[in-house]
Amino acid sequence: LFLPAQASRRKKRPGHRPQMSDPGCKKCQQVCKEEVPEVEGVLYEDELWIVVHKGAPIGVEGHLQLVSRRHFQGPAHMTDREAAHFGLVLRRCERALEAASGAKQIYTAALGASFPHFHCHMVPVYEGGPSAWEVFNQEQLAKEGSVSADMGRCRTIASAFKAAMSADPPPKP
Numbered sequence: 779l780f781l782p783a784q785a786s787r788r789k790k791r792p793g794h795r796p797q798m799s800d801p802g803c804k805k806c807q808q809v810c811k812e813e814v815p816e817v818e819g820v821l822y823e824d825e826l827w828i829v830v831h832k833g834a835p836i837g838v839e840g841h842l843q844l845v846s847r848r849h850f851q852g853p854a855h856m857t858d859r860e861a862a863h864f865g866l867v868l869r870r871c872e873r874a875l876e877a878a879s880g881a882k883q884i885y886t887a888a889l890g891a892s893f894p895h896f897h898c899h900m901v902p903v904y905e906g907g908p909s910a911w912e913v914f915n916q917e918q919l920a921k922e923g924s925v926s927a928d929m930g931r932c933r934t935i936a937s938a939f940k941a942a943m944s945a946d947p948p949p950k951p
Contacts, residue, residue, distance in 0.1 A: 805895035818936035837916025878938035
């Protein structure tokens with residue numbers, strides 16, 4: 779792990795940990811803006827979190843990820859500040875995603891299997907579409923070529939989400 783140069787110049791606040799980064803971690807690269815997500819870039823950011831549209835393969839339009847700025851595995855390793863703010867940000871993100879996508883509901887999951895960097899999946903559930911665990915299987919089906927997301931719809935949802943979060947952001951951490 780290394781400390782990015784921009785984090786080392788920040789003023790230290792009580793209870794604030796500098797952003798840590800692992801050069802081999804895709805999520806760290808997104809947080810540090812070394813890699814720009816393909817669908818509308820970073821859709822929301824604050825001191826602790828960023829939100830991005832999931833990259834390829836995309837099985838569900840509007841599949842967003844809430845990503846911790848700090849590199850850690852899961853909720854058991856959140857600071858008290860991260861844990862307290864996570865709920866507020868997640869609630870606001872899911873409300874904005876419901877409005878932006880027109881989904882009847884948003885499913886939430888955090889597995890920690892793909893990357894050792896905490897990220898929470900927010901997956902819209904559409905009327906007449908897959909539900910329950912089948913929603914999460916859409917990524918695998920997209921990888922196999924059985925389903926494909928409408929990239930224009932992904933961009934539309936991402937832009938509407940970004941506008942909604944800008945207009946009514948969660949409280950600051």
